[in-house]
Amino acid sequence: MIKLKNVHKSFGDLEVLKGINLTVEEGEVVCIIGPSGSGKSTMLRCMNQLETITSGKVFIGFNLISHMEEGEDLLKLSEKEASKLRTNLGMVFQRFNLFPHLTVLQNLTIAPALVKGLSEKDLVRKAEDLLRSVGLYEKKDEYPNKLSGGQQQRVAIARALAMDPTIMLFDEPTSALDPELVGEVLEVMKKLAEGGMTMVVVTHEMGFAREVASRVIFMDEGQIVEEGTPEEIFDHPKMDRTKAFLNKVL
Numbered sequence: 001m002i003k004l005k006n007v008h009k010s011f012g013d014l015e016v017l018k019g020i021n022l023t024v025e026e027g028e029v030v031c032i033i034g035p036s037g038s039g040k041s042t043m044l045r046c047m048n049q050l051e052t053i054t055s056g057k058v059f060i061g062f063n064l065i066s067h068m069e070e071g072e073d074l075l076k077l078s079e080k081e082a083s084k085l086r087t088n089l090g091m092v093f094q095r096f097n098l099f100p101h102l103t104v105l106q107n108l109t110i111a112p113a114l115v116k117g118l119s120e121k122d123l124v125r126k127a128e129d130l131l132r133s134v135g136l137y138e139k140k141d142e143y144p145n146k147l148s149g150g151q152q153q154r155v156a157i158a159r160a161l162a163m164d165p166t167i168m169l170f171d172e173p174t175s176a177l178d179p180e181l182v183g184e185v186l187e188v189m190k191k192l193a194e195g196g197m198t199m200v201v202v203t204h205e206m207g208f209a210r211e212v213a214s215r216v217i218f219m220d221e222g223q224i225v226e227e228g229t230p231e232e233i234f235d236h237p238k239m240d241r242t243k244a245f246l247n248k249v250l
């Protein structure tokens, strides 16, 4: 579903991704862990074309969507093609970024209304179903600022799902939440994973990674240092850098 081949990304002189090779298969839940500044967010942003890679290849599905060699564009998608591919990827950020002037329901219907060609009635029915699935149907006519952070993040997940993505990317979706609100968001993500969604999740929630991930990837200083099953990474890490990181966070 996603393939990164020898992906490098620099910001000026700072090389943030130093040759990333990563494949995500359909239905996998890949959790990315690693210290702050190691390039986790940048890697996600390269997947959904929010960043242009410096060199390497990015595939989404069977499509080669980015191919750069030494700063030379060997493949450049039109903005139209890029935005079409991007709709296959739902993204949920640390900050919920809901539209404050729209109700919860409108937050879910606005983007599909522009691209999906559904009737108003179908749009609303679908949005209501999604809100039910994240436990927030009763809040559909509220404005986001009336909701807790955890509720807002659940709306943000439902909003991403409203575009029918084939892959969901999460960048520390619970990091901005008060501790007592983290569980309800992880619960929604867990349900999504159990439903077979392909997911890439950057997270500090090691309990979630252990329980839900099919594969855990440890990143440090722009490289994938180690990857494996949750048992392999958490119980039998091989690399010293992985051990040192886990000692700090567990």
Ligand code: ADP
Residues within 6 Å of the ligand: 011, 014, 016, 034, 035, 036, 037, 038, 039, 040, 041, 042, 043
């Ligand atoms: P992580 O998500 O693992 O904390 P990031 O991918 O956000 O790491 O950042 C990796 C490095 O890249 C950091 O040193 C950060 O300062 C730098 N960086 C990220 N985005 C930019 C940018 N747009 N311009 C310059 N430097 C950036």
Ligand code: MG
Residues within 6 Å of the ligand: 040, 041, 042, 171, 172
């Ligand atoms: Mg980050």
